[in-house]
Amino acid sequence: MEEWWPNLNEGILSHLQRVFVTPLRLDAAFDNDEEIAILLESEFPDILPEDVLDSVAVLSQWKEEMARPLKRARAEVVRGALFRLPLHGQLTVQEEFSRLTRTSAICILEMHVKQKQKRYREDPADARTKRYESERRKYSNLLAQIIIQAGLPIAELVRTLEDPRSGWLHLFAARRGNTLKNRYKVWKPFEQWLEWNRGYLYPKGVRDAIDYLQHRVDDGCGKTDLRGSIVGWTHQVWAAELAEDAAPRKPAEMYTVAMLISLELTIVDEAEQLYTRALSWIVLCMVWGAMRCDDMQSALPHRSVLSNFGLRLVLGRSKTTGPDKPQKEVSVHVLRTTSLTGEDWLKVGFDIWSADPFNYKRDYMVMEPNKGWDGVKRKFLAPAGLSSAVSKLLGGLAVPRRTALGWELMPAQHLLPDGLESFFSGHSPRNFVTSVAAALGFSKDERAYLGRWSMGMVSSEEYVRTSRQVIFKIQKAVNKSLVDGSGDPFYEDETIGKLCEFASASGANPNRIKKRHSVLVYGVPGGSPCLGGVYPTLQVLPEDWDENDDRDGTEMDLAEKVASHAAKEALASQHLGKYFITISRRTALRRLHMAGCFAKPDRCCEVSFMDEVQQDSFDAICQACKKRMMAECGKDPPEMSTSTASSSSTASVLSAGDQPVGES
Template structure:
């Protein structure tokens, strides 16, 4: 009867405390009682807690012996908590015992033996005995597989944990402040001149931190880490943190000695290090001297012996280094499948939005880090296409020469889905993606139906790219439109690693280079040529970029020499074979990605088609759209572009007007140049005396005669009044 009463009371106790978790119940116990059950006062496992008490009387005696002077009501509560924890642990223990019963006896013995040995080592404080096997053996003969992992930086970890929608600016500011303090401590330790300059300021620490320059956090981190390696070498050889002769007793900076640097370079050469390490060491010294305010005459990084040594060591290391693997081009089959994926309702909404992100990177030739600085509120859709502004990129942002960088995507560039730009834009304008933030690509939620308020870092973007490639299906021509078939586009998993995150960056530039477009035009696409953010330059850049995008589309559709349709696929079979794929799988994967040359007439806008006679006789372009006449610049050959250009020179930014072929000035040698396609409204300060000789107005070319007088008549009349000033 007593046992029945005891069972009923225990069930009542469990019912009363059923809404609390085991962790909450454990924290509710006094600390002295928890320490008596577990040595570290942590919640013990079910193996311990499930067999700790025999019955409720045992619980009462344990409370009496442990908690003296406790009120009776508190004892009743503690009794109920302990008994509830034991009943829950007993249920878990029963499930564990059932799983253990399925393990073979031999495996149990080996596991218990290993666990016992590990516990003895932990109790004795003895570290595990190191193995005598080498890493080379581990990689080549052990059979173990090493997973490729992307190390997450402290900034990436903070961004992943950030809850604020506008967290990127604050986190980057904190990261910059952290590395500035690290750099300031190293500069102070080396007693560089900037320390003495800032010591008399009202706040020396703040003055020193601000006087170190405006480098990015990633740049400071890279230089500081390289400097710490050399600092350890100097401390071990001379007990000094700055290179100096250990036998000389001359205060810095009267002594300039690079023997320590030469010795360090020689040691790294014998390692042997990577071929980029010597230049990284030299760049580290140049950075520290610039941040430390070292005078030009005292800079070690400018010594000829040091620079020559770095060049020779780099040449030696490059002789034995394998060739650098360039990012392969993206075949049109993947680009077209990505366009069709935007309209594929069977895909999660986030993956359709991610397809738009991939195409935006491809046509704007952007890095993954570039679009981190793309403010969604800056994106605008017009009749020409999509435009936006990049902020805080590798080459733009506060403290940089260029504050903002523009990007453009023409509405006429497509291979298989003419509406991909509008469809993708509508997805990004939906409520699932329209929330205030200072970055472009957010992370997806669990089911991919929307985005969460957290930025996608490079590592997460890399994983999303591989996941997206898995979801792509093979495109097929349906007679009038392109459609997605049921078969996957990527058959071999090893092919997912063939394309890198740099593939989108170099695709458009590689296509334009194959078509013979001059480099000074290609630089506009990747924003390498941008040297100012004026409204005039943005208008010029938009005109050039949109024209080049449409020219690249036309070139891919009409090209028969370079096989741009299947660019990059020639290296795929060898790549798959190196990763253990069978010959049959390699053949299937290559065929799935190949587009037959006869299908090129089905790609792109309807007016971009070779005629039925032969592709060789096809005109370079056929403009039939009366609403949007094609600019004359697109109808000219690449070597004839542009007819005029303005060279901006000097600190006063003098604008000198040139004409194509008028003088010996080469546009590729100019640091800043504005192409001028029409002289109407072109603003310049002076005209080149060789391009525009006495008596000739800008816009008139004596060599062209009457042929050019008609085409530039309006320009000549508009600029005639300024000929005397030129």
């Protein structure tokens, strides 16, 4: 800035440079000619009036000419002050403030209060269960009204109960909300037809049902509308007549191998949006686990385990499982080394779902994304919504390209441009591994384990003992066949051909689509089409596996072993923090404790120690430790009733459903 100083007398200029140091400060010292004269007379009492006038003229002209350069210089100074990095080894004010808020007991108590307030604005942890229970109650009451209007004998019996409302709910037993909804939607048009054509709301005989079905047939209904009718032979005859002209049943279309490769690469691509990577992992788990959208949403996140054998997802209440079903729960397995590209997508995706913002407590797997897909809303995503989100994900998949080092994505080219993602449905992921396994020669009984269809064929104990071994065997064979072409050949020409036909009908270039999806090549003349790689694509070190642990019991043994091993590693740490968090095995509740609490970490299955506590690190605070925190802050603990106080006792903490993992 030396050239920015005004062209004044050398003596006057040198004095002003010592006083103001920079031209910016000199420029800020005056605004007009009068202030310039006052400045010169105060700094130079003996200056002549002629010199004052000359200097005023020079400084006034300098201020006008240097207005724009000095304005830019001031902006640079401001930007430098805002974004100046701290010196090495020193904490900024913000960093010191953050450290204090994460270690102070009073700040942790405030975190707990804010967490409670935040939960009221978000879906509760059991949002899926409450939603389905609400639907079940709604349609139970609607069907109950139909029975009451019909005057059936059961209506009089229910009226005699002390609680008729609960009686109607129990009447429909364990029927799912969707089942009751479908029954009501089938009956409602029939009831409306009776009211308009017969003048009453309940059929008086078989004639009403036959006339209604004939009316539907005349209007051109589908053959599935007649299923479940009370009219036996008439239903069969009409269904046969309608089936002659009906289109054949169309199964869900298979994904192509190129789509699976693109999904694997998307998961490990850190430049992608966070929700895009997380949802790609969900889709691949659905593919290799032969899952529907409804199955995935019934998976319990806090029961998910990734071990050296593979991924294990536990399905809670679903269409075929639940507390009131013969099979209480069922597991989905994915082999640990499953990979087409050599990328460890299973571990990377599991880590994504185990970290913020995906690891909050809930009874469903996938939540709604935010607008930019770089975060999530703590809202339950219905299976239909999950299917739509998967469709959007498929529409943005990039084309994979083979390189000398493996595979990479070409973001500028899409696998399914021009809306071709609509070619696939929500059941498409479930159709891939089962179809390839059939092509490789696996029997129907073996393939039944993939989609959990064999649960009704064998006893519960036999299914649990056998499912993992059979599933891993099939997944390994499918993966190996696609990578190196071993076993019976698998051709996806028909799948790609159907996609090209759909593209042509949609106005897209079928040749371009075929080129982008054709990734299987013939490794040797006369061999099977494959990716031309070496199986297994993931390197497995001997110390990564426990060769002696090959039990045939339930998978809970493996989960407990992994959790116990993690706890032992945490307890072996040399540094034990001021706080520790215990995690409940059944409810995944994260309870915060202070060091010295009566809940001993060495008696808990899963424990994490910390010196600094984040707002999202815990769900609740131990009552005894909360009193200690309030005492540290100089606050008196609130007076609690006997029932409330007992909740903080050892007996209550060790009670079922609210105890830390492993405390007994």
